[in-house]
Amino acid sequence: MEIIYALAIGVLTGSGVWLLLRPRTFQVIMGFSLLSYAVNLFIFGMGRLTVGRAPIIDTLKQVDPSLYNDPVPQALVLTAIVIGFATTALFLVVLLASRGLTGTDHVDGEESEP
Amino acid sequence: MITWLQHLPVFPIVIPLVAGSAMLLFADAQRTARTVIALVATLANLAVAVVLACVANAAVPEIWPDGIAVYLLGGWQAPFGIVLVVDRLSAVMLVLNAVLAITSLVYSLARWRQMGPHFYSLFLFIVMGINGAFLTGDLFNLFVFVEVLLAASYGLALHGLGAPRVQAGLHYIAVNLAGSFIFLIGVSLIYGVTGTLNMADLAARVPALAEGDRILFETGAAILGVAFLIKAGAWPLNFWLPSAYSAAAPPVAAIFSIMTKVGVYALLRLGSLLSESSASGAPAPFSDGWLFGIGLVTLALGAAGMLAAQQPQRLAAYCVIASSGTLLAALGLGGAGMKSAALFYLISSVLATGAFFMLSELIERTQRFGENVLALTFETFGLEDPLDPTRPDDVVGVVIPAGMAFLGLGFIGCALLVTGLPPLPGFIAKFLILSAALDTAPLEVVPLSVWVLWAAVLGSSLIGIIALSKMGVRLFWSSEEIVTPQLHLIEVAPVAVLLLLTVALAVGAGPATEYLNLAASSLSTPQAYIDAVLGNGLPAGSSNGIEGIGR
Numbered sequence: 001m002e003i004i005y006a007l008a009i010g011v012l013t014g015s016g017v018w019l020l021l022r023p024r025t026f027q028v029i030m031g032f033s034l035l036s037y038a039v040n041l042f043i044f045g046m047g048r049l050t051v052g053r054a055p056i057i058d059t060l061k062q063v064d065p066s067l068y069n070d071p072v073p074q075a076l077v078l079t080a081i082v083i084g085f086a087t088t089a090l091f092l093v094v095l096l097a098s099r100g101l102t103g104t105d106h107v108d109g110e111e112s113e114p
Numbered sequence: 115m116i117t118w119l120q121h122l123p124v125f126p127i128v129i130p131l132v133a134g135s136a137m138l139l140f141a142d143a144q145r146t147a148r149t150v151i152a153l154v155a156t157l158a159n160l161a162v163a164v165v166l167a168c169v170a171n172a173a174v175p176e177i178w179p180d181g182i183a184v185y186l187l188g189g190w191q192a193p194f195g196i197v198l199v200v201d202r203l204s205a206v207m208l209v210l211n212a213v214l215a216i217t218s219l220v221y222s223l224a225r226w227r228q229m230g231p232h233f234y235s236l237f238l239f240i241v242m243g244i245n246g247a248f249l250t251g252d253l254f255n256l257f258v259f260v261e262v263l264l265a266a267s268y269g270l271a272l273h274g275l276g277a278p279r280v281q282a283g284l285h286y287i288a289v290n291l292a293g294s295f296i297f298l299i300g301v302s303l304i305y306g307v308t309g310t311l312n313m314a315d316l317a318a319r320v321p322a323l324a325e326g327d328r329i330l331f332e333t334g335a336a337i338l339g340v341a342f343l344i345k346a347g348a349w350p351l352n353f354w355l356p357s358a359y360s361a362a363a364p365p366v367a368a369i370f371s372i373m374t375k376v377g378v379y380a381l382l383r384l385g386s387l388l389s390e391s392s393a394s395g396a397p398a399p400f401s402d403g404w405l406f407g408i409g410l411v412t413l414a415l416g417a418a419g420m421l422a423a424q425q426p427q428r429l430a431a432y433c434v435i436a437s438s439g440t441l442l443a444a445l446g447l448g449g450a451g452m453k454s455a456a457l458f459y460l461i462s463s464v465l466a467t468g469a470f471f472m473l474s475e476l477i478e479r480t481q482r483f484g485e486n487v488l489a490l491t492f493e494t495f496g497l498e499d500p501l502d503p504t505r506p507d508d509v510v511g512v513v514i515p516a517g518m519a520f521l522g523l524g525f526i527g528c529a530l531l532v533t534g535l536p537p538l539p540g541f542i543a544k545f546l547i548l549s550a551a552l553d554t555a556p557l558e559v560v561p562l563s564v565w566v567l568w569a570a571v572l573g574s575s576l577i578g579i580i581a582l583s584k585m586g587v588r589l590f591w592s593s594e595e596i597v598t599p600q601l602h603l604i605e606v607a608p609v610a611v612l613l614l615l616t617v618a619l620a621v622g623a624g625p626a627t628e629y630l631n632l633a634a635s636s637l638s639t640p641q642a643y644i645d646a647v648l649g650n651g652l653p654a655g656s657s658n659g660i661e662g663i664g665r
Contacts, residue, residue, distance in 0.1 A: 020288075020292065025284070028288060032288075032291055032292075035292070035295055036295065039295045039298050039299055042298075042299060042302060043298060043302040045306075046302040046303065046305055046306030047306070048306075072305065072311075073302065073305065073306075076254055076301075076302065076305070079254070079258065080298055083258070083261045083265075083294075084294075084295075086265065087261070087264070087265060087268070087287070087291055087294065088291070090265065090268055090269075090287065091284075091287050091288070091291060094268070094272065094280060094283055094284050094287055095284065097272075097275070097280045098280045098281060098284050101276075101277040101280050102277060102280075102281070107284065107285070107288075108281070109277070109281045109284075
């Protein structure tokens with residue numbers, strides 16, 4: 001499971017970084033989206049991958065830490081999703097404003113081709 | 115009184131948050147109500163910051179005996195809950211931020227607040243984010259506050275709109291979004307290895323890490339350091355900075371000038387806490403060698419940019435980079451007195467660049483060529499041209515005669531501060547840095563790095579003098595027609611206050627360096643901070659006091 005998970009993060013990060021370095025604003029924002037998925041998965045993975053373990057202590061079961069998952073990364077990932085979503089949405093607004101003001105979707109506001 | 119004081123550390127976050135949110139309930143038309151709320155909130159923030167600076171100097175020994183004020187949010191004990199910590203370093207940064215906030219807010223009252231919606235709210239949120247970043251004792255919380263300040267800064271950077279601002283803002287947001295993701299990767303890697311996010315707890319746990327985990331931790335710390343260096347405007351991650359800062363509205367750029375110092379603060383704080391974590395000192399980005407090299411290149415870039423800059427505001431933006439470079443190089447060299455010298459330099463350079471950003475707009479009004487950006491803004495919002503002498507004066511304020519004299523004096527003041535010439539504190543700061551660098555070794559065996567720092571600091575000052583003289587000659591002595599600008603008292607006063615504060619800093623350099631020496635020495639011995647946060651070895655009376663907060 002760890003291998004597949006790590007590969008998924010790697011593929012997302014790789015495509016995200018590649019898109020980020022492209023000259024079109026739409027490609028950049030897609031790159032940010034992919035990168036944020038990768039980072040969120042990474043944070044989630046830092047709590048160790050487990051199957052069938054709840055992060056909330058069940059009073060009917062034993063209070064044994066090995067029966068439960070670490071709740072902190074899940075809380076962190078929620079915060080990171082919200083913040084990443086909000087800032088990416090803000091970037092989208094700036095992207096549209098830039099498109100409207102400069103008439104091109106190049107990140108520099110002008111075409112580099114002659 | 116005592117119970118009220120206990121909650122003081124959270125006020126710098128709560129005041130701007132409540133004021134900024136409350137303002138959203140008022141319609142845009144209720145300008146007076148919003149202005150009053152914003153002014154009251156920033157003034158209250160300044161008062162709280164000053165009181166906290168006294169508290170951090172052990173003024174209230176019955177609650178916080180050693181001057182480190184720990185506030186447990188929700189009353190949860192330290193490694194489990196989030197803590198806010200005020201020590202001397204945080205308190206100094208809070209006061210600096212509060213001073214800059216009130217001056218740039220007053221400046222914006224004259225005109226800039228009308229140039230777009232929700233200026234006050236965004237402004238208060240950025241103040242809240244910066245305050246929070248200086249206060250928090252938790253890594254993830256630091257990320258959240260940095261995001262709060264960045265989100266507000268994205269809005270403020272675009273304040274006034276216009277194509278140049280949107281272009282610069284696009285690059286600024288893209289770089290800082292990527293920086294935030296790097297920040298998150300670093301934080302989560304550190305959590306995955308050590309199982310804690312509390313900085314003090316982290317410092318206590320790192321020495322016990324196993325060998326394999328140690329490598330992962332160092333990797334996480336390195337990634338985190340990269341994120342801090344992006345915020346600090348260090349080369350090669352600072353190419354967004356000049357255009358973003360020079361395109362931003364001047365009062366916004368003034369408050370931005372402390373934003374890069376958030377990165378420097380985070381490097382200092384974490385570097386201090388992790389410095390005793392292993393025999394080899396702090397992990398790579400927080401330790402000496404790397405910072406020194408990065409700082410030197412940043413300084414060189416800043417100096418070169420100052421020479422090349424054509425507009426005063428762009429020049430000020432490169433001054434921010436040069437000041438970041440000097441700070442990083444000085445901190446990288448290390449040594450006993452260096453931290454307090456660097457902090458003194460930080461204060462004087464933040465005040466100087468803040469004043470310079472506001473002054474540069476006033477100066478640009480004397481020129482015909484700088485009107486393009488401004489004219490576009492005015493067009494966008496359907497405002498009248500401010501340079502039109504027939505324009506009825508809609509802003510309450512006294513039109514100051516002899517405006518040119520003030521502009522000239524102010525420009526000279528900023529130039530003296532930036533280049534480090536006497537009598538202003540820029541000179542004292544650079545002198546302290548150079549003297550602290552010599553103190554690192556006996557005079558016979560002074561290492562090469564000290565001489566490199568000397569050459570870099572003095573050389574960049576010389577370049578600064580050349581660049582600023584060139585700019586001054588072109589602006590004030592030009593043969594072209596100079597428009598004598600209309601200056602309003604509320605535009606002049608903030609610049610004057612900032613410059614007078616630097617004069618006060620030069621006069622009171624003795625007490626100021628004493629305070630900063632204490633701040634630096636507590637950075638060098640982080641054990642007191644760790645004990646205060648984790649509640650080890652506190653006398654019974656004070657721990658009762660802390661529990662009282664939760665009730």
